[in-house]
Amino acid sequence: MQQVAFLTQHGKVPLLTEALAALGWQIQAVSGFDTDLLGSFAGERPRFMTAAECALRKAALAAELSGSAIGIGSEGSFNAGPYGLGTLNQELLCCVNIDEGWAVTAVAQQLCSARSWQLTEAAMLQTILPTIPDGQLLLVKQGSRLEKALTPAQALLCCEQWLAKGAVTLEYDLRAHCSPERQQVIRLAADNLRQRLQQLCPRCHKPGFWPELPLAGLPCADCGLPTSQPRGLRACCRYCDYQQDFLHSSGFADPANCPQCNP
Numbered sequence: 001m002q003q004v005a006f007l008t009q010h011g012k013v014p015l016l017t018e019a020l021a022a023l024g025w026q027i028q029a030v031s032g033f034d035t036d037l038l039g040s041f042a043g044e045r046p047r048f049m050t051a052a053e054c055a056l057r058k059a060a061l062a063a064e065l066s067g068s069a070i071g072i073g074s075e076g077s078f079n080a081g082p083y084g085l086g087t088l089n090q091e092l093l094c095c096v097n098i099d100e101g102w103a104v105t106a107v108a109q110q111l112c113s114a115r116s117w118q119l120t121e122a123a124m125l126q127t128i129l130p131t132i133p134d135g136q137l138l139l140v141k142q143g144s145r146l147e148k149a150l151t152p153a154q155a156l157l158c159c160e161q162w163l164a165k166g167a168v169t170l171e172y173d174l175r176a177h178c179s180p181e182r183q184q185v186i187r188l189a190a191d192n193l194r195q196r197l198q199q200l201c202p203r204c205h206k207p208g209f210w211p212e213l214p215l216a217g218l219p220c221a222d223c224g225l226p227t228s229q230p231r232g233l234r235a236c237c238r239y240c241d242y243q244q245d246f247l248h249s250s251g252f253a254d255p256a257n258c259p260q261c262n263p
């Protein structure tokens with residue numbers, strides 16, 4: 001088994017174990033570094049790196065702190081979903097190999113049911129609590145007071161007490177160990193990481209040769225001119241610049257998307 005170090009604070013190791021066991025990897029948690037120093041998504045510290053830079057920095061730290069050749073870092077974010085609907089949870093997993101000199105970043109994203117409510121009376125909880133997915137824990141906030149990782153029953157008690165002093169905010173606790181939905185997205189990112197690690201560049205044989213750059217120019221079904229619709233995806237090796245295009249099998253764009261036929 002290849003020992004692989006994972007820098008994590010919230011018990012995410014089991015979420016990667018199965019996907020990466022297929023590579024003969026054994027994942028071990030690295031602690032002893034406060035990842036919040038890199039900026040936590042709860043907003044307690046301002047970020048100074050993008051999510052991808054943060055995941056790469058954590059992966060490098062994992063290798064450095066453990067003495068392993070291979071390190072993994074993770075970074076999750078929550079943003080407004082497409083068209084402003086819902087909340088999109090994106091999870092990145094970055095894997096570095098110090099000895100071989102490469103890094104591969106995997107991604108998974110999914111709409112999640114995360115929400116936040118301003119409560120003025122406990123009766124509002126009768127309609128809210130039944131909508132909370134099984135296993136999802138909650139946060140209750142009032143001014144500078146904060147209670148984390150509450151079950152719905154505990155959140156109810158907390159809200160009932162605090163409402164005597166004014167409105168409270170109830171939210172999903174989105175830390176990985178408190179959110180089954182987020183755990184599922186991290187598992188998907190681990191599957192994506194395994195797949196990317198198995199795709200080697202045909203020229204230099206480094207991993208992560210993954211088609212993800214959209215290629216515009218799918219020809220119009222009526223006039224044959226190129227449209228802005230994607231005709232496939234390009235894989236680019238970040239080490240030797242080798243490129244390969246993977247074209248979609250369906251060959252033509254709907255004329256509705258053609259600048260010539262439907263200007």
Ligand SMILES: [Zn+2]
Nearest residue numbers: 201204237240
């Ligand atoms: Zn290459």
Ligand SMILES: [Zn+2]
Nearest residue numbers: 220223258261
């Ligand atoms: Zn056309």
